[in-house]
Amino acid sequence: MQEKEMVARQDVDVLIAGGGIAGSAAAAALAPLGLKVLIVEPGSAHGRRLAGELIHPPGINGLRELGLLDGELDLGAPVQGFAVFPFAGGEPVTDACESTVLLPYDESQGTGTHGQAIEHRLLKDHLLDTVQGFPGVTVWSGARVTEMEAGTKGGYTALVRTEEGEIRVDAKLMIGADGPMSQVRKMIGITHVTQRYSGMMGVEVDDIHLPHKGFGNIFLNPAGVSYAYGIGGGRARVMFEILKGADAKDSIQTHLNAFPPSFRRDVEAELAEGKPLAAANYCIIPAQSVKHNVALVGDARGCCHPLTASGITAAVKDALVLRDALREAKLDVPAALRQYSRVCARLQLTRRTLAEELREAFLAETPEALLLSQCIFSYWRSSPRGRVRSMALLSSLDSSIFSLAYQYGLVALQAFRLLPEWVRNHTLGAWHRGVLLFLYKSFKFQEAALRQRWRELGAYAE
Numbered sequence: 001m002q003e004k005e006m007v008a009r010q011d012v013d014v015l016i017a018g019g020g021i022a023g024s025a026a027a028a029a030l031a032p033l034g035l036k037v038l039i040v041e042p043g044s045a046h047g048r049r050l051a052g053e054l055i056h057p058p059g060i061n062g063l064r065e066l067g068l069l070d071g072e073l074d075l076g077a078p079v080q081g082f083a084v085f086p087f088a089g090g091e092p093v094t095d096a097c098e099s100t101v102l103l104p105y106d107e108s109q110g111t112g113t114h115g116q117a118i119e120h121r122l123l124k125d126h127l128l129d130t131v132q133g134f135p136g137v138t139v140w141s142g143a144r145v146t147e148m149e150a151g152t153k154g155g156y157t158a159l160v161r162t163e164e165g166e167i168r169v170d171a172k173l174m175i176g177a178d179g180p181m182s183q184v185r186k187m188i189g190i191t192h193v194t195q196r197y198s199g200m201m202g203v204e205v206d207d208i209h210l211p212h213k214g215f216g217n218i219f220l221n222p223a224g225v226s227y228a229y230g231i232g233g234g235r236a237r238v239m240f241e242i243l244k245g246a247d248a249k250d251s252i253q254t255h256l257n258a259f260p261p262s263f264r265r266d267v268e269a270e271l272a273e274g275k276p277l278a279a280a281n282y283c284i285i286p287a288q289s290v291k292h293n294v295a296l297v298g299d300a301r302g303c304c305h306p307l308t309a310s311g312i313t314a315a316v317k318d319a320l321v322l323r324d325a326l327r328e329a330k331l332d333v334p335a336a337l338r339q340y341s342r343v344c345a346r347l348q349l350t351r352r353t354l355a356e357e358l359r360e361a362f363l364a365e366t367p368e369a370l371l372l373s374q375c376i377f378s379y380w381r382s383s384p385r386g387r388v389r390s391m392a393l394l395s396s397l398d399s400s401i402f403s404l405a406y407q408y409g410l411v412a413l414q415a416f417r418l419l420p421e422w423v424r425n426h427t428l429g430a431w432h433r434g435v436l437l438f439l440y441k442s443f444k445f446q447e448a449a450l451r452q453r454w455r456e457l458g459a460y461a462e
């Protein structure tokens with residue numbers, strides 16, 4: 001008791017646990033509302049880890065709107081969309097990359113629609129340094145939130161461990177921006193479902209032989225997904241997925257075989273020299289995104305397989321949604337958090353469903369998954385509009401579950417186009433099962449969307 005009484009106190013309007021991308025974006029969004037914001041960031045105890053770098057146009061535009069990126073970006077390298085390499089089925093891959101499908105961002109929206117890939121540490125430091133200069137924002141570096149104490153009225157107070165000792169921080173709004181393994185989420189008792197898919201290893205190489213420069217290259221093969229994209233300064237990031245239980249050496253070899261030869265040689269040389277960075281790929285679905293005066297943002301609010309490279313864009317959207325909700329509710333925190341929770345649930349449903357479906361189509365080894373994957377490529381190859389609409393969903397520009405269900409239906413229709421070829425190489429039974437599964441899933445998405453809308457209407461009526 002004596003010890004507790006000696007703990008210093010601090011009052012702020014908003015406490016943000018975590019000075020990563022989500023934390024910095026949230027601070028930049030809320031400080032201009034006239035709120036006093038404190039970011040608590042421990043700094044990395046685990047050295048450098050692999051994390052997100054490719055940011056889609058809605059994320060880049062959001063960071064600009066928040067004043068965290070300049071109009072003339074001199075960080076990283078521009079990205080025009082995805083270049084997807086289908087599995088070559090063991091056939092040798094050539095430097096010409098003939099089978100690649102390019103999925104550009106929607107050019108009809110004019111200039112300013114490109115994304116950007118920025119080395120993760122550079123991006124994180126840039127955002128935190130920039131937001132530190134905003135009026136009303138304070139950053140405690142080398143500090144961490146160690147406890148969340150429930151108050152008598154239901155709100156939480158945070159205990160922050162700093163180099164000078166423990167400080168109890170009272171805030172109208174607490175934000176958990178402390179990443180996928182969020183301690184804040186755990187401390188306030190929000191449960192979550194988690195699934196670990198795979199590991200990821202990554203290196204940096206010269207971008208001289210990078211295929212489709214200016215695009216995020218995605219290579220699909222039975223060992224998982226690998227990515228390669230420029231990050232500026234003549235450098236490129238390459239990441240390989242290592243599936244659960246797979247041998248890392250064999251997996252890397254399979255990934256390397258999917259690269260065009262000149263690029264493969266660059267990556268092999270780098271792998272022989274350096275120690276790759278690593279990370280784990282999770283799907284985490286928390287039961288709630290808000291509780292009392294606490295809101296979760298970024299990966300703390302949930303994350304999915306990085307196939308769609310949408311984590312940073314989602315974190316920036318969270319910040320914008322929270323800002324708009326607070327503005328609309330005239331800074332009434334409980335009302336704003338109800339609105340935030342509703343919008344986030346909608347955004348997350350589409351993002352997670354899309355990542356799950358693509359992961360299943362490209363990585364599951366069932367005939368149905370193979371049919372779906374062939375349908376997706378057939379759709380992309382035959383429809384320029386389909387490519388743009390798909391990229392709108394992948395980049396979170398379009399976050400409607402109804403759009404996802406509609407696009408899924410158009411993809412499924414390709415099964416009829418593929419029928420003659422499919423019957424030659426596979427069984428008709430597998431085709432039937434595949435088509436029935438697509439129909440079932442298409443209805444499931446619509447149902448999920450309707451349920452979501454129903455819940456929202458219910459919440460509005462409350």
Ligand SMILES: Cc1cc2nc3c(=O)[nH]c(=O)nc-3n(C[C@H](O)[C@H](O)[C@H](O)COP(=O)(O)OP(=O)(O)OC[C@H]3O[C@@H](n4cnc5c(N)ncnc54)[C@H](O)[C@@H]3O)c2cc1C
Nearest residue numbers: 018020021022052053054145178179298299309310311312
């Ligand atoms: C291999 C891989 C590749 C990816 N590729 C992409 C991509 O290309 N594009 C994309 O958009 N997304 C990608 N992502 C996802 C992206 O990295 C994340 O969505 C994004 O970094 C989430 O940011 P965040 O701020 O929510 O969390 P984090 O970046 O995890 O930041 C959390 C912060 O909280 C701090 N913290 C932790 N505990 C405490 C505490 N107790 N108190 C206070 N602070 C605390 C940490 O020090 C950290 O700074 C990828 C993810 C992985 C794993």
